Amino acid sequence: MTDLPIHAVLPDLLAALRAGSNAVLVAPPGAGKTTAVAPALLDEPWCDGQVLMLSPRRLAARAAAERIAELMGEQPGGTVGYATRMDSRASAKTRLLVLTEGIFVRRIQDDPELSGVSAVLFDEVHERSLDSDFGLALVLDAQAGLRPDLRIVPMSATLDGARFAALLDAAPVIESEGRIQPLELRHIGRAAEKRVEDEMAAAIRRALAEEAEGDLLAFLPGVAEIERTAERIEGVAEVHKLHGSLDPAAQRAAIRPSREGARKVILATSIAETSLTIDGVRIVVDSGLARRPRYDRPAGVTRLVTERASQAAATQRAGRAARQRPGVAYRLWEAAATAGMPPFDPPEILESDLSSLLLDCALWGVSDPTTLRWLDPPPAAAVEEARRRLMRLDALDADGRITAHGKVLATLPLSPRLAHMLVRAGEMGLADIAAEVAVLLGERGIGGQDIDLTLRRQRWRRESGKRADAARAMAKRWAGLVPPPASGRGLG
Structure with a gap:
């Protein structure tokens, strides 16, 4: 592997993770953090399970896994794998899994102990997506209550190292120099x-x-x-x-x-x-x-x-x-x-619809999200608005606890409103159609760009290619997650 600037500070990072559970890594673009850090953890004495590396986008997750596997002389799906919404390559041999932040939130909700996981890395954490902030809050909660041995490393080129270090109990901040190349700016x-x-x-x-x-x-x-x-x-x-x-x-x-x-x-x-x-x-x-x-x-x-x-x-x-x-x-x-x-x-988190966040917090057993550890806590007005909406959807009760219907909604990788549509449609025997509509609303470009969902759905049915096939498989999977209609409720 070509020597990268990150290699100069890897010994410091490894030493910090042997001495404690958390560290913060600041490394400029081109330093090599995405491809070099996670593989370096696999041979550490404390690392007997998987290393999860979270990436903000599907493209970045797949590209990172493919590049790391290439540097190891392998194909994705072996030692290194990836998991995204519509494309995954992993196996029983996979020790380093690159996954999107939303996939990670689902995984930790299903398994709060993160069984078989030794470390969680948050790449490009400065982007501050809602899933990244929430994933970090959940993994810190899991570390505090269930997994004190779990290693957590936020990584970025531009993150505020001091704020992240404070959130992670005064974790050491490791800083790497970048490979500085001349850059000319032309304002035209x-x-x-x-x-x-x-x-x-x-x-x-x-x-x-x-x-x-x-x-x-x-x-x-x-x-x-x-x-x-x-x-x-x-x-x-x-x-x-x-x-x-x-x-x-x-x-x-x-x-x-x-x-x-x-x-x-x-x-x-x-x-x-x-x-x-x-x-x-x-x-x-x-x-x-x-x-x-x-x-x-x-x-x-x-x-x-x-x-x-x-x-x-x-x-x-x-x-x-x-x-x-x-x-x-x-x-x-x-x-x-x-x-x-x-x-x-x-x-x-400061300007989003927080319905999904609040429902996921309730599924975690937390009715008040401010009891979790956040870099920026969710605004009270947005939390209250989300709570009212979830109560109208019968997802939360009057005390803010998740209902049986809410638990079904939370198992679906959709916003609460789309999940509610899918579940209610399933009660009428229309889960397949509703799942296809949910895919069209959530995936840009499937079936074209037309605002008419009927036309897009018709085009999608004629489309070939891996993305169209993956979207069809996803719709089928979502429809399969919906409880079947009760006897006599279906629409012949």
Whole structure:
């Protein structure tokens, strides 16, 4: 394995985990934490079980497992495996399992002792997703009450080490230096009256003309903008798209090194900000925009909103160009405008619908989530709103305890409202249809982008490919989790 900056501090990390149960690792992009830390734990005297490494995104989880397995001379599913919502490779031999945060929350709910697990690593924990914060709260609770021997390591390039260390009982903070490569920032601005895809296409053409070598990674807010930009740069280079609704084969093609003599342009959402190293990229073009879920409390729904990216996200994006060699980042805003961007992306727990969180807390046996240990506790108003909603769904009783119906909802990997729809549909003998609707509502791109679910469902039935097949299998699995209709309740 190539010597990486993280190797210089691995002895300190291993020593900290021999002396105590927790440590915090701060390592800049390119240091090698994602691929090097977890394998180093497998031979430690205290590590006689699995190491779980949590990743914020399916693509990052799969890519990390594949890269670690490759470095070990294996295929995923052997010593190293992964588990995501629609794609898993693991076996009885798997000792290092990379999994998404949501999958981990389900696992610890099913097995609070985490039997057979020696360590839990939280990669890219600075992203502060709701599942990451909740998973950390649960594993700390399990460590305190059931598993004092369990090792816990939050890892990130930019995390606030002191705050995480305090949360983990004054755990030692191990800091790694990164591999510093020169990075040039070029603020080229953009015309506000023009469509972002027109400006991005022009910037990509300019960057390819000004930079004689290297692949290019462009950040756009969403799938629609990626598709329209791809149309506008057709023929200028080998163009790949990279977003969460692509099937795994297309995602692998996007991050694979370009062919010899060819230049590649990757049009990506924020999915490519962290975790991934894309070989050959030394040019970044950043729209400065991001699409994020925002909970509309008066309407009671979560909407996708296009916003300015944060300063932290812009730094992460630019850094993609200098992971392996000197790079350049073109930014579609003026340099002075950077100060007006929000410093960080806000933690999801502060502005999300907390219905799922509250239901999962009740399943854990906690009616008041503030009794768990959080970096940022859930807002009281959001907790109360979620409690009222769950009571209307018959998931909680008047004292905030989980009901029998709530336990059924909590076993489904869905939001409480979708789970409630599925269970009630199952009582009428319509679980198969409801499960397919739940998949269409939760998985972008399945059956197309049409707002008409009937049309999407019809297209999906004709679709081939691994992602469509995996989605069908998932719908069948969800339908199978629903209790069968009581005698006489079905609709012939």
